Amino acid sequence: MHLAVAAPFAYAAIVPLLHRSFPRVHTGWFVLPLPVALFAYWLSRFAVVRSGVGEEARLSWIPSLGIDLSFHLDGLSLLFVLLITGIGGLVTLYSIFYLSKTKERIGRFYVYLLLFMGAMLGVVLSDNLIALYAFWELTSLSSFLLIAFWHQRERSRYGALKSMMITVLGGFAMLAGFVLLYIMTGTYSVREMIPQVGALASQPLFFWAMALVLVGAFAKSAQFPFHIWLPDAMEAPTPVSAYLHSATMVKAGLYLVARLTPLFGGTSEWFWLVSAFGLATLFWGSFQAVKQTDLKAILAFSTISQLGLIMCLLGLGSAALAFEGNVSDVYVLAMTAAVFHLVNHATFKGALFMVAGIVDHETGTRDIRKLGGLAAIMPITFTFAVVGAGSMAGLPPFNGFLSKEMFFTGVLNASRMNFFSMEAWGALFPIVAWTASVFTFVYSAVFVFKTFLGKAKPEQLPTKPHEAPLGLLLPPAALVSLVVAFGLFPDIASYYLIEPALASIYPSLLAPGDDFHVHISFWHGWTAELFMTIGVVAVGSLLFWQLRRWLGVYGRLPRQWSLNALYDGALEGLERGSARLTNAYMTGSVRHYLLYIFTFLIAVVGYALYRTGAFGAIDPGYPGYAPICIYEAMLVTATLLATLSVPFARSRMTMIILVGAVGYMVVLFFVLFRAPDLALTQMIIETVSVALFLLCFYHLPKLRKETTSRRFKLTNAVVSVGVGAIVAIAALAASGTNGFESIADYYLEESYHLGGGKNVVNVILVDFRGFDTLLEIMVLGIASLGIYAMIKLRAPRQVDRKGDSSNES
Amino acid sequence: MKANDVILRTVAKLVVFIILAFAAHLFFAGHNDPGGGFIGGLVTASALVLLALAFDLKTVRKVVPVDFRIVTAIGLLVAVLTGVGSFAFDQPFLSHTFAYKELPFLGKKELATAVLFDLGVYLAVVGVTMTIILSIGEDR
Numbered sequence: 001m002h003l004a005v006a007a008p009f010a011y012a013a014i015v016p017l018l019h020r021s022f023p024r025v026h027t028g029w030f031v032l033p034l035p036v037a038l039f040a041y042w043l044s045r046f047a048v049v050r051s052g053v054g055e056e057a058r059l060s061w062i063p064s065l066g067i068d069l070s071f072h073l074d075g076l077s078l079l080f081v082l083l084i085t086g087i088g089g090l091v092t093l094y095s096i097f098y099l100s101k102t103k104e105r106i107g108r109f110y111v112y113l114l115l116f117m118g119a120m121l122g123v124v125l126s127d128n129l130i131a132l133y134a135f136w137e138l139t140s141l142s143s144f145l146l147i148a149f150w151h152q153r154e155r156s157r158y159g160a161l162k163s164m165m166i167t168v169l170g171g172f173a174m175l176a177g178f179v180l181l182y183i184m185t186g187t188y189s190v191r192e193m194i195p196q197v198g199a200l201a202s203q204p205l206f207f208w209a210m211a212l213v214l215v216g217a218f219a220k221s222a223q224f225p226f227h228i229w230l231p232d233a234m235e236a237p238t239p240v241s242a243y244l245h246s247a248t249m250v251k252a253g254l255y256l257v258a259r260l261t262p263l264f265g266g267t268s269e270w271f272w273l274v275s276a277f278g279l280a281t282l283f284w285g286s287f288q289a290v291k292q293t294d295l296k297a298i299l300a301f302s303t304i305s306q307l308g309l310i311m312c313l314l315g316l317g318s319a320a321l322a323f324e325g326n327v328s329d330v331y332v333l334a335m336t337a338a339v340f341h342l343v344n345h346a347t348f349k350g351a352l353f354m355v356a357g358i359v360d361h362e363t364g365t366r367d368i369r370k371l372g373g374l375a376a377i378m379p380i381t382f383t384f385a386v387v388g389a390g391s392m393a394g395l396p397p398f399n400g401f402l403s404k405e406m407f408f409t410g411v412l413n414a415s416r417m418n419f420f421s422m423e424a425w426g427a428l429f430p431i432v433a434w435t436a437s438v439f440t441f442v443y444s445a446v447f448v449f450k451t452f453l454g455k456a457k458p459e460q461l462p463t464k465p466h467e468a469p470l471g472l473l474l475p476p477a478a479l480v481s482l483v484v485a486f487g488l489f490p491d492i493a494s495y496y497l498i499e500p501a502l503a504s505i506y507p508s509l510l511a512p513g514d515d516f517h518v519h520i521s522f523w524h525g526w527t528a529e530l531f532m533t534i535g536v537v538a539v540g541s542l543l544f545w546q547l548r549r550w551l552g553v554y555g556r557l558p559r560q561w562s563l564n565a566l567y568d569g570a571l572e573g574l575e576r577g578s579a580r581l582t583n584a585y586m587t588g589s590v591r592h593y594l595l596y597i598f599t600f601l602i603a604v605v606g607y608a609l610y611r612t613g614a615f616g617a618i619d620p621g622y623p624g625y626a627p628i629c630i631y632e633a634m635l636v637t638a639t640l641l642a643t644l645s646v647p648f649a650r651s652r653m654t655m656i657i658l659v660g661a662v663g664y665m666v667v668l669f670f671v672l673f674r675a676p677d678l679a680l681t682q683m684i685i686e687t688v689s690v691a692l693f694l695l696c697f698y699h700l701p702k703l704r705k706e707t708t709s710r711r712f713k714l715t716n717a718v719v720s721v722g723v724g725a726i727v728a729i730a731a732l733a734a735s736g737t738n739g740f741e742s743i744a745d746y747y748l749e750e751s752y753h754l755g756g757g758k759n760v761v762n763v764i765l766v767d768f769r770g771f772d773t774l775l776e777i778m779v780l781g782i783a784s785l786g787i788y789a790m791i792k793l794r795a796p797r798q799v800d801r802k803g804d805s806s807n808e809s
Numbered sequence: 810m811k812a813n814d815v816i817l818r819t820v821a822k823l824v825v826f827i828i829l830a831f832a833a834h835l836f837f838a839g840h841n842d843p844g845g846g847f848i849g850g851l852v853t854a855s856a857l858v859l860l861a862l863a864f865d866l867k868t869v870r871k872v873v874p875v876d877f878r879i880v881t882a883i884g885l886l887v888a889v890l891t892g893v894g895s896f897a898f899d900q901p902f903l904s905h906t907f908a909y910k911e912l913p914f915l916g917k918k919e920l921a922t923a924v925l926f927d928l929g930v931y932l933a934v935v936g937v938t939m940t941i942i943l944s945i946g947e948d949r
Contacts, residue, residue: 002896060901676843680835684851688938691858695946757840757921765845766923766930770903773926774888777933781881784937788878791944 001057001071004041005125007034008118012111019107028096031110035089035117042081049078049500061131062771066188071125075500079339080124080248080255082497083346087247088117090475094354095239097471098361109149109237116142120248124255129178129188132256133171136220139249140167146244147236159232162567166229170219174256177212180205181263194262194507201267210264213256214273221253223311224281227304228563234296238357241296246303246349254307254342257314258505261335265318275315275414275429281308283432286439290446290547291554295356295366298447299349302392305436306345309407312433313338316410319417320506330413332506336494336518337406339501343493344399344486348391351479352447355385358472359451364462368446373456378467382452387480391487393444393540394437394533399486399493401533402520407433408529434532441540442547449544490520595719602722605730614733632672639665652697660690677761814863821863828856836931837924846927850934857939866946877939884932891926 011034019027048055054074061069073081092113099106119142122135140163148160178188184203185193193200200206217223222230233245244250257274264270285305292298317335358381359374360366375382387398394404411429458465486493498518524530543550585596609615642661649655663686670679751763765773836849861869892903907921 059896059899063901677845677848680843680848681851684848684855688851688855688858688942691855691862692942692945695861695942757923759841759843759845761843762840762845762927763923765847766926767905770892770905770923770926773930774892774903777888777930777937778885780937781885781933784881784940785878787941788944 001055001073001125002059002069004038005071005118005121007038008114008121012114012118015110015114016107019110026096026101027106027110028092028099031114032089032092032096034114035085035092038121039082039085039089042078042085045073046078046496049073049075052500052503054504056127061128065130066128066182066186067130068128068189069131070127070189072127072191073125074504075497075502076255076258076504077124079343079497079501080251081121083251083343084117084120084124084248087243087346087350087479088113090350090478091239091243094242094357094472094475095237097469098239098357099237109146112142112145112149113240113243116146116244116249120252123252127189127191129181129190133175133178136174136216136252137168137171139252140164140171140220143167143233143244143249146240147233149237149240150235153235155232156235159229159235163229163233165571166226166567167219170216170226172216173212173219174216177209177214177216180209180212184209190259190263197263200263207269210267210270211273213260213264214277217253217256218277218311219253220256221250221307221311222281222304223253223277223308224284224304225563227281227285228567230304231297231300234294234300238296238353238360241299242350242353242357245300246353247346250303250307251342251346254310254314254338257311258338258501261314261318261505262321262507266321271315271319271322273315274318275312278308278310278312278315279429279432281305282312283308283436283439286436286443289443290439291551292443293368295359295368295371295447295451296353298368298443299352299356302440302443303345303349305440306341306349306392309433309436310338310342310345312429313341313407313410316414316429317505320509332502332509333406334410334413335502335505336498337403337410339498339505340399340406340490340493340520341403343497344391344403344483347479347482347486348388348398348400351384351476351483352388352392354472354476354479355381355388358468358476361472362463362468363465365460368450370457370460371451372454373452374465375452376456377465378452380473381468381476384473384476384480385448385452387483388476389444389448391483392447393441394536397487398483399490400483402487402490404437405524405529405533406520408532412528430532434536437532437536438540438543441536442544445540445544446547491518494518494520591716595716598719598723602719602726605726609726609729609733612733614729635665635668635672653694656690656693656697660686663689677759817863821859825856825860828852828859832856836927840921840923846930847934850931851938853931853935854938854942858942861942861946866943869943877936877943879936881933881936881940884929884934884936886929887932888926888929891922891929894922894925 011031015027015031018030022030045055054072056070056072058068058070061067092110095109095113099109116139119135119138123132123139126132126135144160144164147163148156150156151160181193182188184200184205185196187193219226230245230250234241236245282305285301285303285308289298289301289305292301313334317331317333317338320331320335356366358378359371362378363371363374365371391398391400394400408430411433414429415426417426502518585592639662642658642665646655646658649658663682667679667683667686670676670682747760747764747768751760751767752758754767757763757767832849832852835844835852836846838844857869857873860872895902895904898904903926905921905923905926907923
């Protein structure tokens with residue numbers, strides 16, 4: 001299983017090679033076999049999952065912190081991996097025809113896409129929350145790269161940055177939530193946490209862990225008020241939108257909510273947060289979608305709205321856990337509807353995005369004000385659009401109808417619940433849901449009718465429209481046939497996907513060997529749900545007919561009240577605020593910076609020493625001090641002399657050499673105290689840095705007469721003496737106290753035995769604390785790149801900058 | 810460094826190789842004696858700095874025609890891959906092992922995977938130091 005997750009990453013590494021070696025073949029053809037093979041592989045695991053056992057694979061990562069790469073395949077993750085690889089394959093096929101192999105940098109495109117695929121597989125398979133978080137952030141990162149794929153466009157960069165900011169900030173909150181969970185349960189493994197639920201709910205941190213995790217899930221799944229990134233993410237190439245922003249990545253939040261339902265579900269806070277935010281998103285998304293004029297923007301807001309719908313159902317379904325077993329059928333139904341709609345949404349929205357891409361590709365625009373009458377020119381695309389939009393609007397006989405009916409059942413049940421103070425607010429659910437469905441119907445109609453019917457306006461189109469090539473039609477055809485198949489034979493979906501997924505969401509509701517039986521049928525008689533659907537169609541048609549009359553409503557809301565304005569304003573304010581703050585202390589003089597740093601050091605270390613009572617260490621009569629030899633005293637004197645003469649040196653060369661001399665004295669100290677490694681390192685560092693200084697100062701003008709004020713000099717003197725005193729006291733206090741048993745003995749004993757080396761320092765560096773070393777050299781590498789960038793890639797010097805001509809050394 | 814220091818240059822030509830040999834020694838001695846990737850890398854860099862002082866930076870570029878930023882990248886990659894490599898043997902990240910093996914010419918020697926990691930450290934340190942020195946030194 002690890003191999004299957006690692007495969008996209010490994011493949012991503014060789015894609016650039018393939019791209020370069022076979023420039024005449026579209027790179028997509030090389031990529032295509034991978035998702036197909038993975039899809040087949042996951043499908044072959046179905047029997048194992050269906051039996052309810054699942055599969056697991058574990059690999060230690062950082063065992064000392066409880067972090068493992070442990071993957072677990074159950075019904076829920078199977079549903080997602082099939083979506084990821086299946087739609088991934090179709091999108092790859094689609095992109096081969098969508099992206100030109102000569103004009104676009106497709107080599108990179110597929111690297112990003114594969115990175116994303118691997119990250120997403122990791123998210124849905126990880127059982128360890130930290131591993132899940134790592135993969136989660138990787139999806140944010142690869143999505144950032146994909147959205148900014150056309151990075152020469154300003155809107156693309158803006159959209160990429162926005163999605164990254166919001167999802168990564170959400171991710172941080174989620175990480176904090178995970179850590180809180182770890183504090184409470186002592187494990188990062190979800191499956192090990194679930195048995196502890198009983199004791200968990202009474203913990204004071206429980207609510208905060210839940211809220212923080214939900215922030216992450218909401219940010220990723222574009223729930224209100226975090227939804228604003230999704231429309232801007234539509235600047236990505238259309239295959240990306242179809243893949244990431246409708247089928248997979250945005251569903252990661254839903255996945256997480258479903259995955260953690262056994263943990264948090266059944267508490268009133270979880271129920272209210274998830275279902276209320278879902279409901280708000282459902283309404284707001286559908287309301288906003290109607291006014292959009294860009295095909296992809298309509299779909300983006302529609303996605304937001306549908307994600308809200310699923311989220312709301314997940315919230316309603318979580319109530320099942322509050323009443324284990326007895327009345328729970330109603331709530332299990334809501335969860336079934338959530339899972340079913342999740343599958344349906346992936347199929348029809350993926351198809352619709354591809355339709356939008358085809359329209360864009362073949363006509364050169366996505367603006368519905370310019371489009372119209374394409375049905376005659378693109379009959380096949382038109383058919384796909386009708387099926388997809390019909391499913392989106394919840395019309396029979398498509399799969400969207402079935403899940404929409406189930407959604408209505410779910411919210412109607414919600415209004416009859418008498419727990420979690422649903423008596424007062426429960427009636428809101430069916431009302432809001434019904435209203436949102438009306439808007440859904442309206443924008444679905446806008447999508448189809450404004451694009452494909454009406455009067456053709458070929459003179460407004462950038463290119464002459466014609467039907468798309470077969471390669472662009474095949475992937476949406478596959479998805480559309482799934483829409484119809486799941487619509488007519490829903491029990492296929494329920495047997496293969498929904499029942500196993502439910503079993504893994506509600507493990508506690510099942511006896512061993514038991515499983516869920518979900519039977520979805522078309523006709524349940526003249527029920528309230530059916531009348532609601534009829535009402536949606538009737539009112540929706542009326543609203544669409546009168547669209548021009550009431551579209552003015554949207555202008556009423558002042559622009560600066562929108563969340564987008566808030567985001568932009570916050571970002572701008574942050575930028576302005578930090579610029580002001582930076583300008584306040586960034587004087588451009590290193591001396592000032594050092595002064596700040598050292599003053600702070602004195603304050604912090606001094607306070608710490610005071611609090612720990614370390615000042616007692618300066619008592620000269622303390623018996624723990626070793627006697628001072630004559631040559632030690634000589635070395636100290638020499639060091640002091642060298643240091644003291646630095647301020648009086650007349651040329652830079654002298655200064656450098658004096659400072660170097662201090663360094664070499666320290667080397668001698670190391671030698672005296674038998675630390676050859678340190679001595680060696682210090683000596684070389686000293687040599688290299690003196691040489692570096694010489695190189696630098698060679699170009700500088702001669703030292704000018706000191707012009708700084710006497711007060712500044714005096715402050716400097718005080719601060720430097722203070723630093724020296726504090727460091728000396730800290731050193732004395734550290735050597736004088738033996739609060740803990742020294743760890744040195746452990747290393748001395750074990751380094752040869754465990755690491756096979758006699759040099760303890762080096763064994764610590766590479767064996768015991770290898771992770772530190774690894775990160776250290778990474779920091780070094782980043783620092784060197786920073787220096788390189790500052791020096792080599794800087795903008796031409798600005799003459800008018802204040803104080804630039806008289807800068808100090 | 811326009812002055813033509815004949816003595817410095819002649820000595821430098823010789824000494825650079827001695828320092829490099831010393832660096833190699835330090836690198837391999839690391840596990841049992843003072844030394845290791847970090848120090849070895851620094852010594853190597855100092856040899857190149859000596860070359861730069863005696864001649865000039867252009868000469869260094871000509872003698873060692875590599876992009877040191879890429880050296881850093883390779884070093885980091887080697888170090889990370891050593892860490893990842895332990896997954897292949899079902900061990901936690903960055904687990905090391907060692908064994909004593911009979912080698913041709915060298916006799917019985919200790920072979921440790923830590924050396925691979927150390928090689929990564931070595932390359933990264935050389936790359937970082939030289940990147941910094943070259944970019945500062947060449948700046949006018």
